[in-house]
Amino acid sequence: MEELNNLLHGFSVALTLPNLGFMVLGITLGILIGVLPGLGGANGIAILLPLTFSMDQTSAIIMLSCIYWGALFGGAITSILFNIPGEPWSVATTFDGFPLAQQGRAGAALTAAFTSSFVGAFFAVLLITFLAPLVAKFALKFGAAEMFAVQMLTFCSFVGMSKEPPAKTLAVMALGFAMAAVGMDTVTGTLRMTYGFPELLKGFDFLIAVIGLFGIGEILLTMEEGLAFKGKSAKIQLNIVLQTWKELLRYWRTSIRSVLVGCWMGVTPGGATPASFMAYGLARRGAKDKDSFGKGNVEGVVAPETAAHAAGTSALLPMLTLGIPGSPTAAVLLGGLLIWGLQPGPLLFQEKPDFVWGLIASMYLGNIVGLIVVLTTVPWWAAILRIPFSVIGPVIIVICAIGAYTVHSSIFDVIMMLVFGVFGYLFKKLRYPLAPLVLALVLGDMAESSFRQSMLLSQGSLSIFWANPLVAGLMSLSFVMLLWPIVPALKHYLRGRD
Amino acid sequence: MERSEDAAEAGLSNRWPEILVALFLLAVGVIVVSDSMRIGTGWEEGEGPQAGYFPFYIGCILLVSSGWILIGALARISKPQPQFASWVELKSVMQMLVPLSIYIVAVVYLGLYVSSFVLIAYFMKVHGKFGVIGTVLTSVGVPLAAFMLFERWFLVPLPKGPIEQMLGL
Numbered sequence: 001m002e003e004l005n006n007l008l009h010g011f012s013v014a015l016t017l018p019n020l021g022f023m024v025l026g027i028t029l030g031i032l033i034g035v036l037p038g039l040g041g042a043n044g045i046a047i048l049l050p051l052t053f054s055m056d057q058t059s060a061i062i063m064l065s066c067i068y069w070g071a072l073f074g075g076a077i078t079s080i081l082f083n084i085p086g087e088p089w090s091v092a093t094t095f096d097g098f099p100l101a102q103q104g105r106a107g108a109a110l111t112a113a114f115t116s117s118f119v120g121a122f123f124a125v126l127l128i129t130f131l132a133p134l135v136a137k138f139a140l141k142f143g144a145a146e147m148f149a150v151q152m153l154t155f156c157s158f159v160g161m162s163k164e165p166p167a168k169t170l171a172v173m174a175l176g177f178a179m180a181a182v183g184m185d186t187v188t189g190t191l192r193m194t195y196g197f198p199e200l201l202k203g204f205d206f207l208i209a210v211i212g213l214f215g216i217g218e219i220l221l222t223m224e225e226g227l228a229f230k231g232k233s234a235k236i237q238l239n240i241v242l243q244t245w246k247e248l249l250r251y252w253r254t255s256i257r258s259v260l261v262g263c264w265m266g267v268t269p270g271g272a273t274p275a276s277f278m279a280y281g282l283a284r285r286g287a288k289d290k291d292s293f294g295k296g297n298v299e300g301v302v303a304p305e306t307a308a309h310a311a312g313t314s315a316l317l318p319m320l321t322l323g324i325p326g327s328p329t330a331a332v333l334l335g336g337l338l339i340w341g342l343q344p345g346p347l348l349f350q351e352k353p354d355f356v357w358g359l360i361a362s363m364y365l366g367n368i369v370g371l372i373v374v375l376t377t378v379p380w381w382a383a384i385l386r387i388p389f390s391v392i393g394p395v396i397i398v399i400c401a402i403g404a405y406t407v408h409s410s411i412f413d414v415i416m417m418l419v420f421g422v423f424g425y426l427f428k429k430l431r432y433p434l435a436p437l438v439l440a441l442v443l444g445d446m447a448e449s450s451f452r453q454s455m456l457l458s459q460g461s462l463s464i465f466w467a468n469p470l471v472a473g474l475m476s477l478s479f480v481m482l483l484w485p486i487v488p489a490l491k492h493y494l495r496g497r498d
Numbered sequence: 499m500e501r502s503e504d505a506a507e508a509g510l511s512n513r514w515p516e517i518l519v520a521l522f523l524l525a526v527g528v529i530v531v532s533d534s535m536r537i538g539t540g541w542e543e544g545e546g547p548q549a550g551y552f553p554f555y556i557g558c559i560l561l562v563s564s565g566w567i568l569i570g571a572l573a574r575i576s577k578p579q580p581q582f583a584s585w586v587e588l589k590s591v592m593q594m595l596v597p598l599s600i601y602i603v604a605v606v607y608l609g610l611y612v613s614s615f616v617l618i619a620y621f622m623k624v625h626g627k628f629g630v631i632g633t634v635l636t637s638v639g640v641p642l643a644a645f646m647l648f649e650r651w652f653l654v655p656l657p658k659g660p661i662e663q664m665l666g667l
Contacts, residue, residue: 050654051652051654054652165567167563167564167566167567167570168563168567170559170562170563171523171560171563171564171567173559174527174556174557174559174560174563175523175526175560177553177556178526178527178530178553178556178557178560181530181552181553181556185549187546187549188545188548188549190537190548190549190550192533192534192537192549192550192553193529193530193533193553216598219594219598220591220594220595223590223591223593223594224583224587224588224590224591225587226587226590388626390621390622390625390626390628391618391621391622391626391628391636393594393621394614394617394618394620394621394622395618395636395640397598397601397617398610398614398617398618398640398641398644401601401602401605401610401614402610402644402648402656405605405610405656405657406648406654406656409654409655411605411606411657414602414605414606414657415602415606417602418598418599418602421598422595425591426515426519427519429515429582429583430512430515430516430519430582432519448552451552452546452547452551452552455546455547455551456546456547460541460547
């Protein structure tokens with residue numbers, strides 16, 4: 001019951017008036033970010049990160065994580081009312097959410113979405129509360145080889161689980177690692193791939209990459225789709241909320257299934273987007289009236305929203321305990337921790353218990369605050385979406401440029417943002433996944449140093465990765481994940497021979 | 499009416515974008531591998547792995563995977579391809595990309611505030627067909643709000659150009 005004591009202590013850290021204020025502020029900013037095209041959880045937090053440098057660390061992380069919850073909530077509003085997914089993980093929500101809104105049941109759809117999000121996040125936080133300390137304790141025994149094996153597993157899982165072609169996943173991942181290697185090598189002091197450009201000395205900052213890839217890239221994609229906001233207006237009355245809650249109880253099976261899918265996909269770096277699609281598919285397969293899906297079935301809103309939030313929240317578990325983020329947004333939060341001088345990983349739980357448990361407590365509180373805020377403020381957000389893109393678009397570009405500049409006060413970064421933006425657009429169009437690129441850029445240095453340390457320990461022999469059952473198990477699992485995409489082809493081949 | 503619909507469907511196929519991006523990745527792979535070889539990919543006696551040790555393998559992975567994508571794309575080159583985007587869609591993308599690029603160049607020389615004012619005013623006037631008052635209020639208001647928020651409250655200076663210098667800011 002040590003966890004409960006720690007958690008109670010965490011509540012006492014998080015439940016101060018300024019921190020509650022930061023929570024409401026974070027949730028509100030987050031919903032705004034989630035609602036606006038071109039601003040998402042990852043780049044929204046990346047843009048706001050420099051503003052938190054002067055804040056108290058615990059308050060800052062509370063605000064930033066609340067922005068994350070807010071963005072998760074916000075994505076549902078645009079999907080249901082406007083059929084425009086504000087975030088990739090709310091694409092599956094449009095399938096049934098928008099038809100419901102067209103039938104005049106927008107209130108019910110939104111209530112279902114917000115409540116399911118809350119449920120998904122709540123169970124994921126429970127998982128973090130009780131599992132994270134155990135994982136952290138276990139990970140304390142990890143040496144360099146084990147750390148590298150975990151990182152290897154993370155990246156191989158991308159290849160095995162992503163829906164994009166495996167060669168493209170591998171290529172962007174290697175591109176991310178290569179960009180992380182640019183600049184001065186911290187061990188030997190050698191300059192790598194700088195070619196005499198002083199701007200390249202410090203390497204590529206992943207915050208700039210995130211703002212460009214996700215922000216500018218998304219703006220270009222939005223332009224391509226040609227925005228015509230023809231949304232449904234929405235008000236949520238109390239009796240509709242209560243009615244919907246009663247209806248939701250019937251879908252407990254779908255909820256549990258979606259929570260499980262979401263938590264699994266969040267902890268392993270599958271991410272919220274595939275989780276939402278998987279949960280939607282499972283719900284439809286398990287339903288009695290399959291035909292009603294896609295035409296406005298509340299269950300079709302419950303499943304993806306629950307899974308997306310469970311995944312988005314549980315992505316913080318490996319981030320906190322191992323220093324390996326489960327999603328791009330978690331990666332940005334990790335970057336924030338590093339900038340504040342906090343090294344995420346098993347030691348964080350021992351050295352900064354106030355910070356860790358304050359953050360975990362704020363996840364409970366933030367989600368409750370978030371649910372209340374979204375349920376009461378939906379009409380305003382719907383109104384914001386009626387502002388034409390000819391205003392929103394350039395304003396978001398200005399915000400992205402400011403965000404990119406403030407990271408290092410460097411004009412070069414603003415130019416790089418544009419370059420990343422163009423590549424973000426191209427990569428999206430050609431089905432190159434962006435998440436592995438960002439994670440490789442964030443984790444590149446860490447992966448390299450754990451690899452080098454392992455090599456030093458073993459005097460250059462790769463056998464260290466098979467030296468004990470734990471590291472051997474992790475490595476074998478990595479290779480299974482890496483080779484997973486070959487399995488269908490192999491099956492096909494074998495069947496062809498019979 | 500029919501003609502414009504046809505025009506909406508015609509567009510750029512995936513063929514060349516796919517090949518060009520693969521070639522770009524391949525080129526990056528060549529840079530990574532060659533630079534790693536320059537700084538040494540081996541084992542320094544008494545020191546451990548050299549600086550190019552890890553990036554070398556990364557570059558190899560990049561070469562193999564992008565080569566694989568390129569071969570796949572070349573093998574399909576004469577077959578029908580999915581559409582990258584229609585010409586109409588590409589035109590709208592360019593309507594954003596061109597002003598955006600000019601904006602970034604302008605930020606370098608004119609600073610952020612003036613460039614942002616011009617960018618927002620341009621979009622509102624040309625694409626949004628807003629009236630003069632609304633356009634001026636928004637395009638002046640946003641940079642002004644950014645100025646108050648960053649320079650005054652958070653004390654984060656943003657890039658400024660000759661015009662701000664003239665105003666003595």
